[in-house]
Amino acid sequence: MAFALSAEAEQKLNEIMARYPNKMAACIPALHLCQEANDNWVSDDVIEFVAQRLELGTAHVKGVVTFYTLFNQKRPGKHQLWVCHTLSCAMRGAEDILHHCEKRLGVHVGGTSPDGKVTLRTAECLAACGTAPVIQVDKTYYENLSIADVDRILDGLVKGA
């Protein structure tokens, strides 16, 4: 089915486009907007939609999508969880947190839990090294974590509707 935005999101897109001297500059913000409206992934239909609205070639938009790690080319779980595993976090126990998440969710990094609720990923330095270890769940940071904290966060995600 072809992709379309709600009237409200369309208005948001127009606001975004008005910020820039040309349409191409709206490419990344437009992709974010559409990704959010499309269960957090960028399908071929989304690429087609953005290309048409911004008068860009689909190859251009696809090139952009494949460059950046935060555009999902496959549908993720309901929630996305990133464990920062760069040096400062690694020195504060990031690997333990990552393994704990893998065990609790029953997935390897990159996978989605069997109930479809959580996609587990690693992140590179999230600019929160002073409060390591750090995870990001959807749009929220959780910092200074212990394994018990992680358990509480996972409980919330798994129990949540």
Added chain:
Amino acid sequence: MIKQTTYLSHSYGKPNSWTLSAYESAGGYRGVRKALALTREGVIEEAKKAHVRGRGGAGFDCGTKWSFMPKESKKPHYLVVNADEGEPGTFKDRSIMEMNPHSLIEGCIIGCYGIGAHACYIYVRDELHLSKARLWGAIREAKAKGYLGNNPFGKDYPVELYVHSGAGAYICGEETALLNSLEGRRGEPRLKPPFPAQYGAFGCPSTVNNVETLAIMASAFDMGCDEFSKLSELHPFNDGGARLFGVSGHVNRPGIYEAAVGLTLRELIYDLGGGVLQGRSILGVIPGGSSCPVHLPDELPTLPPDPRYDAYRGKSILDIPLGVDTFRSAGSMLGTCCAMVLSDAVDPVLALHNVMRFYRHESCGQCTPCREGCGWIERILNKVVEGKATIDELDRVHEIASNITGNTICAFGDGAAQPALAFIKRYRKHFEDYIVNGGKSQTRRLTV
């Protein structure tokens, strides 16, 4: 001597610190009024006196950078703020955007006026959702008060600010990659020249500045730029003012501390950072983000004959004031001034393995030496860690890293090669132990 300051951090940890009223009651938006009372040339001359060295890592003088913008041009000018903060170990810009966003807004207005721009894009890495929200909130508040828009502070000089979101790519912190990304392209760095001041965002003259660089300019203008510069012990090196210092890793009180320029790593780690976890000793310190070389705590750098260095001769790297030129002369790099501390619990082989995975993952792939070299180094280190590498291969890391250095479009390549060279040089025995003994005498962990 530690001179702690609170120009940017006065609001940290206070309720509603990000609001306009909190900012103004702490003396905010005075610097911009003083700047707008000057001519554009006057702003640049004043800015130069602050000797604010770029806080994004390269340490270029801010006022001098502003002066490179054309005096007159038919094209619009742009100010672009680098809020992509992604250098491993660095977490200072986020603190400004979350807890003191109006300082950046104020700095942006001064910057726009100084470079002849009417529009400014703040490029924030996507993950920092709270930062983006706080910045938009601050922009709305400033606009409602008439500080932004057609007549900021009653001056006939329109300024508009916009927050732009990245999408997950460390390389977009490199200023020309950032410009490409802002334009809606893949974030691949551009060949220079042309430099952004001639051909930047949308083909127009542009200045790219780090968040902290602009935010601190507001305080400098309020205080008077010359006086502000003199806060610094390194004023004689044209490295002025105060800045944010970060410390992370194995210290008791990791975090952001603000102080006059001139602080040493020892003060940062032991006095501000509370010392090393469990009273351990230091294995190594990375001064300002993972692209800087790692140093042994007792390293005695050779300093240039210049008499300004006399006071620091014979001192360990931990006791040399953190400055752009002082650290460059000491054979190091200041970078972002956010230090990572590795205690003696850390296995340096695993630390480099971690760092090189980062660079392999983040190389944009444009230049062959960097794209292939980062992959080769990571694969050799995989073998080292598994105890399957040879001494020959270890030597090859050195060769590969040397071949990346200077052979790429942007400085990412040097930033990736530097840690590889520095770790192997300083901890060669640990690497050899993995090769000869399977790493049996190493800690084999990164945590305490």
